[in-house]
Amino acid sequence: DAGVTQSPTHLIKTRGQQVTLRCSPKSGHDTVSWYQQALGQGPQFIFQYYEEEERQRGNFPDRFSGHQFPNYSSELNVNALLLGDSALYLCASSLQGNRVNQPQHFGDGTRLSIL
Amino acid sequence: AQSVTQPDIHITVSEGASLELRCNYSYGATPYLFWYVQSPGQGLQLLLKYFSGDTLVQGIKGFEAEFKRSQSSFNLRKPSVHWSDAAEYFCAVGLSYDKVIFGPGTSLSVIP
Incomplete structure (x- = not known):
C-alpha cells in the first residue's frame, strides 16, 4: 500500500521562474493538502x-495555485x-467523511531552492 | 486567532532519561490535537492524536500525551528516551482532522 508520494525530491530554480510540484495521495484517500515548511x-x-x-x-498569495485531478493526485504551482x-x-492526504477521523498522511516533501 | 506555541526550541536529554515536550495552544473550542515527529529530510509521522475522551493518550514508539483543558496544554512525554528519538517534534491543533496549525517545533538531541 503506497503512501503519499511527491515528486521531484529536490528542485532548484531561479527568481522569477515558475515551478510545479506533484503529489499522489495514499491509496483510498480523496483529499490533498499542501504545506510550506521554511527552514527551522x-x-x-x-x-x-x-x-x-x-x-x-x-x-x-495568488502566486500559489493548485489543481486536483480525477484520480485525486494534485499539483502545486508557484509563479514568479x-x-x-x-x-x-x-503534501498530505486524507479521506473526507471517514468515520474514525483518520488524520492526514504526509509525504516526504519536495525541497525547493531558489537562487 | 488560533496559535500553537512550543516554548522549548531545543532540548537535550541523555539516553534512558525521561522526556517532556511542552505544547500550548490558543483556540476557541477544544481542538483536535496532534504530535508529529520529523527526521531530517523526511516528512511528518504522526505520533498520537486527541479528539475526545480520555485525556491521556498513548501513541507509537512509547510516547504519550496529556490534554489539560484548564491549561490549554498538550504535553508529550516518554519515560525513557532512545538515541533514535532524536528528531524535530511538532505539536499541531485543528478544527478538523485534516487541516491543522503547526507549532514551531522542538528539536530533540539525545546524548549517550
Whole structure:
C-alpha cells in the first residue's frame, strides 16, 4: 500500500521562474493538502483540494495555485518565484467523511531552492 | 486567532532519561490535537492524536500525551528516551482532522 508520494525530491530554480510540484495521495484517500515548511519552522497550510476544487486556503498569495485531478493526485504551482519561497513543500492526504477521523498522511516533501 | 506555541526550541536529554515536550495552544473550542515527529529530510509521522475522551493518550514508539483543558496544554512525554528519538517534534491543533496549525517545533538531541 503506497503512501503519499511527491515528486521531484529536490528542485532548484531561479527568481522569477515558475515551478510545479506533484503529489499522489495514499491509496483510498480523496483529499490533498499542501504545506510550506521554511527552514527551522513548522509547516504552514497553503490550501486543500477535494473533488477537484480548492476547499480551504491559508494565508498565501495568488502566486500559489493548485489543481486536483480525477484520480485525486494534485499539483502545486508557484509563479514568479521569490527567494523566500525556498522551503520544503509537504503534501498530505486524507479521506473526507471517514468515520474514525483518520488524520492526514504526509509525504516526504519536495525541497525547493531558489537562487 | 488560533496559535500553537512550543516554548522549548531545543532540548537535550541523555539516553534512558525521561522526556517532556511542552505544547500550548490558543483556540476557541477544544481542538483536535496532534504530535508529529520529523527526521531530517523526511516528512511528518504522526505520533498520537486527541479528539475526545480520555485525556491521556498513548501513541507509537512509547510516547504519550496529556490534554489539560484548564491549561490549554498538550504535553508529550516518554519515560525513557532512545538515541533514535532524536528528531524535530511538532505539536499541531485543528478544527478538523485534516487541516491543522503547526507549532514551531522542538528539536530533540539525545546524548549517550
